[in-house]
Amino acid sequence: MSSSLSQKVLDQLWFSARSHVPYTDQPIEKDVLHRLYELSALAPTSFNTCPMRLVFIQSKEAKARLKDTLSEGNVEKTMAAPVCTIVARDTQFPQSLESFNPRAAGFFANFPGAVATTASRNATLQGGYFIIAARAMGLACGPMSGFDNKKLDQTFFPDGRYQSDFLCNIGYPEDKAMMPPRGDRPAFDQACEIL
Secondary structure (H helix, E strand, C coil), X not given: CCCCCCHHHHHXXXXXXXXXXXXXXXXXXXXXXXXXXXXXXXXXXXXXXXXXXXXXXXXXXXXXHHHCCECHHHHHHHHHXXXXXXXXXXXXXXXXXXXXXXXXXXXXXXXXXXXXXXXXXXXXXXXXXXXXXXXXXXXXXXXXXXXXXXXXXXXXXXXXXXXXXXXXXEECECCHHHCCCCXXXXXXXXXXXXX
């Protein structure tokens, strides 16, 4: 039986973590990005579909291309972040499903209407795992949806195979005293019921 995580770990993943924190100038090395993806990919998806695709925007040239797709309120913090990640979905994930789950390889041929929903749901789910994995590695995250999906997809995915879901700035956090207070959340009785 698994044991609970320590309070220190829970603090890092949940209680002390915040979105949109200032980042240090420390770059995120390629091996860290590799490890971050590897951790994210280990978590479950339905049929082990694994439709999430990540584009790590790090260079000045790539950030300049990204800048034109951002809402005004997201430009400054995204340009300042060491990396902005495009969390996207592969609309053709069934083509590689045989490699990840041979038993389910033919499923989507019989249910083609399930492809878009499965890609969207599971890539978003993997995006959540990505945030937790980043926090576990000591990175801070700023997920956001303030951008023009259509323009971003035309810029970075012109063949149409991938579709953007959300963006997530990542970097090493600045002084935690600078982090904003956590916003309120719905109470259990507001958000849950036990039947």
